Amino acid sequence: MSFCVNFPLFCVVACLLCAVISSVLKDKAARLVSMGLTLAVLLCNLFLLIYILQEGSSVTYLMGHYPHPWGNELRISILEPLFCLAFSCVLLLCLLGGRKHIKDDLREEKRNLYYVMADLVLSSLLVLSYTNDIFTGYVFIEICTLSSCGLLMIRQIGRTTLASVRYMIFSLLGSGLFLLGVVVAYSLTGQLLMPSLKASIASIYASGEYRTPLMAAICLITVGLCIKSGLFPFHFWMPDTYGCATPASSGILSGLVSKGYIFFLLKIIFDVFGTEVFYASGMQNVLYAFGACGIVVGSVSALRENDISRMIAYSSAAQIGYIYLGIGISGNLGVIAALYHILTHAMTKPALFLAAARLSDTAGGARRFKDLQGAGWANRTAGAFFTFEAFSMIGLPLTMGFISKYLFALAAFRTGVRMILTLVVLAVSTVLNTLYFARTVIRLYNKQETELRPCPMKKQASYAFAALLLAGVNVGCGVFVRPLLHLLSKGVDLF
Amino acid sequence: MLQNLWDHRIACAAVVLFAIGFATLLLHRNLMKKIIALNIMDTATYLFLTSLGYISNRTASIITDGVTEMERYVNPLPAGLVLTGIVVSVSVTAVLLGLTIRLYQRYHTLNLDEIYMMAQQEQEEDT
Numbered sequence: 001m002s003f004c005v006n007f008p009l010f011c012v013v014a015c016l017l018c019a020v021i022s023s024v025l026k027d028k029a030a031r032l033v034s035m036g037l038t039l040a041v042l043l044c045n046l047f048l049l050i051y052i053l054q055e056g057s058s059v060t061y062l063m064g065h066y067p068h069p070w071g072n073e074l075r076i077s078i079l080e081p082l083f084c085l086a087f088s089c090v091l092l093l094c095l096l097g098g099r100k101h102i103k104d105d106l107r108e109e110k111r112n113l114y115y116v117m118a119d120l121v122l123s124s125l126l127v128l129s130y131t132n133d134i135f136t137g138y139v140f141i142e143i144c145t146l147s148s149c150g151l152l153m154i155r156q157i158g159r160t161t162l163a164s165v166r167y168m169i170f171s172l173l174g175s176g177l178f179l180l181g182v183v184v185a186y187s188l189t190g191q192l193l194m195p196s197l198k199a200s201i202a203s204i205y206a207s208g209e210y211r212t213p214l215m216a217a218i219c220l221i222t223v224g225l226c227i228k229s230g231l232f233p234f235h236f237w238m239p240d241t242y243g244c245a246t247p248a249s250s251g252i253l254s255g256l257v258s259k260g261y262i263f264f265l266l267k268i269i270f271d272v273f274g275t276e277v278f279y280a281s282g283m284q285n286v287l288y289a290f291g292a293c294g295i296v297v298g299s300v301s302a303l304r305e306n307d308i309s310r311m312i313a314y315s316s317a318a319q320i321g322y323i324y325l326g327i328g329i330s331g332n333l334g335v336i337a338a339l340y341h342i343l344t345h346a347m348t349k350p351a352l353f354l355a356a357a358r359l360s361d362t363a364g365g366a367r368r369f370k371d372l373q374g375a376g377w378a379n380r381t382a383g384a385f386f387t388f389e390a391f392s393m394i395g396l397p398l399t400m401g402f403i404s405k406y407l408f409a410l411a412a413f414r415t416g417v418r419m420i421l422t423l424v425v426l427a428v429s430t431v432l433n434t435l436y437f438a439r440t441v442i443r444l445y446n447k448q449e450t451e452l453r454p455c456p457m458k459k460q461a462s463y464a465f466a467a468l469l470l471a472g473v474n475v476g477c478g479v480f481v482r483p484l485l486h487l488l489s490k491g492v493d494l495f
Numbered sequence: 496m497l498q499n500l501w502d503h504r505i506a507c508a509a510v511v512l513f514a515i516g517f518a519t520l521l522l523h524r525n526l527m528k529k530i531i532a533l534n535i536m537d538t539a540t541y542l543f544l545t546s547l548g549y550i551s552n553r554t555a556s557i558i559t560d561g562v563t564e565m566e567r568y569v570n571p572l573p574a575g576l577v578l579t580g581i582v583v584s585v586s587v588t589a590v591l592l593g594l595t596i597r598l599y600q601r602y603h604t605l606n607l608d609e610i611y612m613m614a615q616q617e618q619e620e621d622t
Contacts, residue, residue: 135576135579139579139583142583142586142587145587146586146587146590149590153594153597156597158598158601158602158613158614158617159614159617159618161594161597161598161601162598162610162611162614164594165526165591165594165595165598165607168587168590168591168594169520169529169533172533172587172591173517173520173533176516176517176533176536176537176540179537179540179580180513180540180543183540183543183544183547183576186544186547186573186576187543187547192572
């Protein structure tokens with residue numbers, strides 16, 4: 001079983017290889033390669049998770065057996081395989097569920113390139129989770145940016161090109177700041193591997209010297225990754241980006257890519273700065289404030305939007321706010337809530353994008369609410385899944401959304417930090433969530449005179465399967481909470 | 496104070512360059528200028544990183560004339576990082592320029608505001 005520790009490296013290399021091979025394959029072959037790869041990555045991470053749980057301790061994997069200052073390292077503890085498992089699962093279901101739209105939205109000769117980009121996104125998500133070297137992290141942040149931009153601009157209409165330019169500019173601003181932060185940290189410590197960085201930073205902090213550069217490094221790295229993951233006030237690229245991409249891309253970008261950056265940020269907070277130094281810097285208060293603002297502003301913008309995809313995109317901005325709110329509550333409980341919400345959002349948002357695209361197909365491609373009236377009756381499968389996922393976003397019991405809101409409230413109670421404020425923000429946002437999702441669902445099931453053409457069941461098999469699995473995982477994790485929470489809390493202890 | 500600034504003149508230059516890039520990126524509406532600004536920002540970071548790795552009177556870390564003493568050579572790691580960074584920024588610039596060409600072919604302008612307005616109009620005409 002100890003062979004399992006090689007899996008992360010194998011997965012990354014396989015992703016890169018498959019990306020190269022897919023670029024010369026035909027559309028269908030590329031799709032099969034990509035899906036097979038994602039399935040293999042999923043299984044590898046499952047085995048790895050089981051192995052680590054049996055061992056009960058984290059493993060540092062030396063690449064090429066070169067020890068500490070020379071080599072590059074991967075680190076495998078509980079959270080890394082768990083999140084890679086979730087990411088690859090969602091990616092697989094996005095590709096499966098969005099298959100029809102990938103076919104319709106893209107030109108035939110470009111379709112295999114879509115799967116190349118998907119493979120590259122998967123590889124960068126894996127590296128961002130597993131790497132133990134901050135500069136490797138930077139390189140794969142850039143690969144992630146480029147490939148997710150590829151997923152976006154491959155649908156060639158004017159708006160996607162504009163959206164990808166905006167997305168690129170914001171992303172590059174973020175990675176520029178991140179790189180500068182890494183360089184400042186390197187100039188202070190002379191280290192790039194996370195454990196040695198952490199040791200040096202702890203000793204620098206204890207000696208009381210270089211406080212300002214240390215704070216600058218923390219600020220730059222945190223702000224850089226916040227911009228990339230779309231925290232308020234840097235969320236303005238979101239509606240355009242998620243609103244006009246092909247639905248599978250919207251799902252991948254909102255559910256996985258931005259989550260990958262947040263996971264990497266958490267890794268840096270725990271493994272590079274150490275929670276003590278990070279909390280002493282006061283950055284968590286900034287994250288808390290912007291997270292809370294993001295929740296309210298995102299929800300209000302979603303309420304004002306009358307285009308279904310853009311509404312879901314604004315709701316993403318609000319959900320990112322939740323995650324940063326959790327990090328800002330400072331303490332392991334808050335981080336556990338944030339991690340759980342990453343999973344919730346990764347499971348829910350892609351399903352919403354896919355269902356919304358199906359519904360707007362039944363209405364002849366219209367995406368305004370007034371044209372979507374009654375679409376839920378015309379396409380019952382998509383309507384039912386949309387309604388379910390909307391319930392999960394609102395946070396009805398038996399879904400993951402309920403548990404994450406419960407966890408945020410619990411974290412606020414237990415730690416007692418800004419308890420009232422957190423509860424008020426949660427309450428306000430739940431009301432707003434309910435308002436805009438209930439409005440959408442009611443519109444979808446509102447009978448009107450001009451009947452919409454019902455969608456034949458046969459065309460939806462792969463979508464229905466993907467949506468069913470996403471909803472199943474959602475209910476499963478929402479009902480059997482204890483094992484997952486146990487894993488997360490153990491993972492945070494081992495981080 | 497002035498002595499301190501002079502001692503860290505390269506770091507100061509890097510900060511100034513970064514600020515110029517950052518401000519241009521946020522304030523200018525012209526896409527080409529934005530791309531140039533991004534490159535200036537990256538260059539500032541590389542300048543800073545290179546200056547960290549340089550020690551005067553030492554040479555690049557390639558063994559010459561069989562001399563293997565460590566005191567003869569500079570730290571190769573920052574140079575390696577800069578090279579990686581340059582590769583990244585070249586590819587990013589290429590993608591951005593490609594996107595710019597596509598936008599220009601469609602909207603015949605490089606001003607982001609104007610492009611945005613036209614895209615908005617297009618969307619309204621569609622629906």
